[in-house]
Amino acid sequence: MSHLFEKIEQKIQDLLVDLIRDQKLPEGLDFSKLVVELPRDKSHGDMASNAAMVLAKEAKMPPRALAELVVEKMRAWDFVESIEIAGPGFINMRFSDAFWLVEFNDILKAGSRYGAHSARLNETINIEFISANPTGPLHAAHARGAVIGDVLASLLEFSGYKVIREYLINDTGGQIDTLARSLHLRYREALGEKEIVIPQGLYPGAYVCDVASQLVKAHGDFYLNKPESEWLEPLGKFAVESIMIDVKKDIEHLGIQMDVFTSERTLLESGAVQKAFDVLESHGLTYVGTLEPPKGEVIEDWEPRPQVLFKATQFGDDIDRAFKKSDGTWTYFAKDIAYHFDKYSRGAKHLINVFGADHAGYIKRIKAATKAVSMGEADLDVKICQLVHLYENGQAVKMSKRAGTFVTVEDVIDKVGKDVLRFIMLSRRNDQTLDFDFAEVTKQSKENPVFYVQYAYARCQSVFRHAIELFGADVLDLNQLISLSKGSMNEPEMLDLVKLLAYWPKMVEGASKAHEPHRIVFYLMDLASAFHQLWHQGRENACLRFLLPEDRTATQIRLALLTAIAFVLESGFSIIGVEPRKEM
Known part of the structure; x- marks a missing residue:
């Protein structure tokens, strides 16, 4: 189902086709860059289009002259209140109240599915996120990637994709x-050995002691006096399995349900690297060569001797990359190529990786590899999450004793809860650093965005309860509200909220296409702000109050507005994985 802005775009395209048929415009114009958006300044109108600006060169006309042709046709639309040509040729449109009330009615009919897209057939997207090394607990930086990945997945599902x-x-x-x-050191300690020293470079966290206790319980002193060659692999497997149990619990506590956990070890043992290599080799994308020594940067797997190289530069990378070392072993990058080939082989042609800041230099090569190994059928987008700085009343938070070097996800959830954590992780773009102050995010004030948005929903619910006390339960009957929403809304301030609600599907579409889940939170903050502003205006102006005890019909129209606001808030909360709160 197309949204309101798409409908206006289509109507503009239709009248452009009419102008072409009337020979006022040349044939073959490319409409792909034509958009209808909110104007930057609300005073300029309800919507704005760049149609004349993007088509002027092709049409061989000045933008304003082309805009005049378009506007002349648009004036015939019965829902247009005014149209203006601004600047070099932007078209600003203002629509009638009746136009917006039709959309208001549609919002109420759609409910919390307003803005959702129907299922897209054969459109599967694989999102890899978190993928923290299984060498310790998840920490706060992992939480950011976890939330961004999960909310992006929910956003894409809302937009009709299988994820x-x-x-x-x-x-x-x-x-x-x-x-x-x-x-092994902690295992010896658990079995009674004294004065164990953890050398630099090993993992010092107390969680290793927990794993050691589990190892003693499972195997006693079986590995105590064995040579390293006999315990290195089994202890590595044991530790990974134990740590992953806790990691999965943390993921669950974050409100995330992963569909697939892929073991790199299992992948390698299945021959996946050889399969990926065979594909590249069969298409002439490998050769034996010697890479130039790195200049100013460390290049993984570089060695001054012939290796099997992947022709990464043919796919947008800066240099060709080593696939197989001179001793015949696979490079680290070869394993990554194999993994992305495996994801593609499982049916996903759209791949998204959510990485930490330390992977920024890795984007070109992995995009090149994905394009090559899928023969151009798969596309990959990489979202980089910048660092999270944790504070308590402005003071940097000290490290976690259990983890040894960082604050764990468990620590943060225990302190502020899942919902606050998820919301705040989306309060800035993923490519910007994030300051997370425990004291600030738990304040009950408008400066705290989590509270501010949840409070908007709670206020809606409060009005509903009072309305039932005044008029009875049927005052909230949705069919009655839908019927009344076709009537009139006399207060411009309330109609402005309808216009903001009508932008929700357009915003969702843009966030989905750009893979930018933070836009959902930004919109919810804007909606909450507009709602709270109207609430406070109602204290001074009785005409703007939601409950009018002497006028049931007028009250129901306002309750319909609150219902629409609640629907969109519920929809947004569902996407970001935060529970709406009916009371605060």
Whole structure:
């Protein structure tokens, strides 16, 4: 179902086709860049279009002259109140109250599904997020990527896509050996050995002691006097399995349900790297060569001897990349290529990776690899999440004793709750650093965006309860409200809220296409602000109050507005995974 802004775009395209048919415009004009948006300044109108600006060059006309042709046709629309040409050729439109009341009626009919898109057939998106190394608990920075990935998934589902939420367990490599050695030291300590010293480079957190206790319970002293060659691999596996149990609990406590956990170890053992290599080789995308020594940067897997290289530069990367080392072993990057080939092979042609800030330099190569190994059929978008700085009343929060070096997700949830954590993680763009002050995010004031938005919903519910006390339960009958919404809304301030609600589907569409879930929170904050402003105006102006005890019909029209606001808030809360609160 198309939204209101799309409908106006289509009507403008239709009249442009009429102008072409009337030979006032040339054939073959490209309408793809034509958009209808909110004007930057509300005083300029309800909607604005760039139609004349983007078509002027093709039409070989000055933008204003083209705009005049378009506006002349638009004046025939019966729902137009005024149209103006602004600046070099922007078209500003203002529509009648009746036009907006039709959309108001549609909002009430759609309920909390207003703005949702019907299922898109054969449109599967795989979102990999979190994928924290299984060497310790999830920490606050992981929480940001976790929330952004999960909310992006929910946003895309609301937009009609089938979404797979996936976590890659990085259970191979030197980090797992380091974890195993850390565990063995704590294992010896748990079995009574004194004066254990944790060397620099090993994992010092108290969580390793917990895993050691589990190891003793499961295997006694079986590994105590074994040589490293006999305990390194099994202890690494044991530690990963134990830590992942806690990681999955943290994910669940964040309100996230992953669909797939992929083990890198299992992937490698299945021959996935060889399969990916065979695909690249069969298309002539590998060769034996020697990479130039790195200049000013460290390039993983560089060695001054011939290696099997992937022709990454053919797909937008800066240099070709090593796939197989001179000793015949696979590079780290080869494993990543294999993993993305595996995701593509499972049916996902749209891939999204949500990475931490330390992966920013990795984007070009993995995009190139995805394009190559899928023969151009799969596309990959990478969202980088910048750091989270934690504070308590402006003071930096000290590290977690259990984790050893960082504040855990469990710590944050225990302190502020899941909903606050999820909301605040979306209160800035993912590519901006985020300051998270425990004291600020729990304040009950308009400066706290979580409280401000939830309070808007709670106020709506409060009015509903009082309305029932005044008029009886049927005053909120949705069919009655839908019927009355076709009538008139005499207060411009209330109609402005209808216009803001009508922008919700357009905003959702833009956020979905750009993969920017923070836009949902930004919109909810704008909606809450507009609602609270009207609430306070009602204290001074009786005409703007939601409950008019002497006028049931006028009250119901206002209750219809509050119902529409509540529907959109519920929809937004559902996408971001926050529980709406009926009382505060």
